[in-house]
Amino acid sequence: MRLIEWAQFIVGTGLLITGLGIFFIQLLGVFKFKYILNRMHAAAMGDTLGIGISLVGLMILTGFNFTTLKMGLIIVFLWLASPVSSHLIARLEVTTNEHLKEFCELPEDTKEEEEQC
């Protein structure tokens, strides 16, 4: 019984620390990068992977009860909402920026597709 508690503690804390490390990388990326798509990529990584790992760590630490279910629902909600908002930011940037070719490589025929939609 003691062993299981220790394993629970070690795995949970390990996951929590990994998640915090990913948050640190995210912050570094958001402040270090200059271009919006790079920064958005860094922020989206923290919002999905970082928060997912942290919450899984917390779920393991609390054990199996009603709070675990709530945290699982929070993960589902964030994984639905955060990528969609990143997608919208990226799409707005692609449609509004005229000098997109200076920042990233584009296939030749993308421009026409965008004008259609």
Next chain:
Amino acid sequence: MSKPISEEEYRKGMANRLKQWILGEEDPLLGNMEIQQQNEYVPNQKMLRRHKKDRDRVVRDVLDTEHNKHYKRFFRFYKIAAVVSCVALILILLVAVSYLPPVGSADKPVNNEVSAKYIEDGMQETGAVNIVTGMILDYRAFDTFGESNVLFIATCTVLIMLRNDRKKGKHSAEAEEKRDSYYEPKADSILQKITFVLFPIIVIYGIYVILNGHLSPGGGFSGGAIIGAGLILYLNAFGFEKIGRFFTEKTHKWISFAALTFYCLAKSYSFYTGAHHLESGIPLGTPGDIISSGLILPLNICVGLVVACTMYSFYALFRKGGY
């Protein structure tokens, strides 16, 4: 009887001159207006020298910061003064903090009979398990009523400022919205699919927070904010036409009016009975049930409705100037 006139006389006549003026053949001002020829521009050497001298002085004394002794001295003094004043302020604050009573001591001025009364008799008198809700919607309900009215008045003010009444033309609300959101992604299928899943969950969660206000943390303000955020998400995904099927300006007006009126009447009744030491006749129920604690649950619902409508209408007004 008309008299024939000669061609020369006709040319001098009014009719001919008007015709020529309309056609642009004759300039009526030519020869009639006094036009003075302009002098050639000669630079005034004295003034130029004076301006240059002034400019050099400004550059020397103000803009050239590297060789300015006063400037350097001032900035050395500035750094020292900043450090000294910060340290002094920190010291003063620390001394003030050291005179405060320790955390949790019984003879703190915060621990008086008011909070003791709330904690001891709150559940029995209001029927709410959550003491905070019992306070804001029972003991201090008049204050919360004022807050809801402030929200409503703020919406009205924004409505007066940003409302766009023009139905047609270049400056109409529709045209302006089209111009503003020209580049915005419209009818994004990813966003629509996700909203299809998330919108009911968000609204149900908001309703849960409002209805559980007297049992757990939450209440009208937070639940209303959640529902308002859900409505904004729906608006972003599907546009004004779809949301107009169930939420228009008229809905907003009626919901706000009905909620505030009910709040006012209900609270007036309970204040009246309370001031005259009468039985209010509203059952408190068993604490812990959903339907309990008398007036708190309906008042929470009213506050939640007003807050949700206010959140949504602020967004709609700032985006389009209407609903």
